[in-house]
Amino acid sequence: RRDDAAQVLRQFRQVLNAVKTHFQQVEKKSGLGGAQVWALSLVQLHPGIGVGELARAMDINPSTASNLVKLLTEKGMVEGRKEGMDRRAVQLHILPGGTNALRRAPGPFSGVLPEALKALDARSLRRLRKDLSQLIVLLNADEEAAHIPLGEM
Secondary structure (H helix, E strand, O other): OHHHHHHHHHHHHHHHHHHHHHHHHHHHHHOOOHHHHHHHHHHHHOOOEOHHHHHHHHOOOHHHHHHHHHHHHHOOOEEEEOOOOOOOOOEEEEOHHHHHHHHHOOOOOOOHHHHHHHHOOHHHHHHHHHHHHHHHHHHOOOHHHHHOOHHHO
């Protein structure tokens, strides 16, 4: 049992190191954090996306998405426009600076862990979800942390 626990700990270290290394490369090459690059890529992919839609696409809190958009706007990467019937809602559009940053950023834009999880079969994902749920209970982990992008940690 002790050997199993040590092996799983080493596996967690490998996973976390892969995630950390990817985000370091993203920041080094693009000048932006991982969550900013992911948000920027979604704005590019879905011109006119709103902040709420962006939050849902990234599975983060709307306030976190709003802060990402604010940073990207201040850096001249995106702009918000009030278009269409509802003039209260802001639609986001990528600017040339954002396009250039994405060209420099290594993919995947959502991060290596989400892409790896998508590649797992449904049975493996269900088993992993169940096992991680038990671990989260033992850790008494903060539920709010589930909605913080890995690139922001």
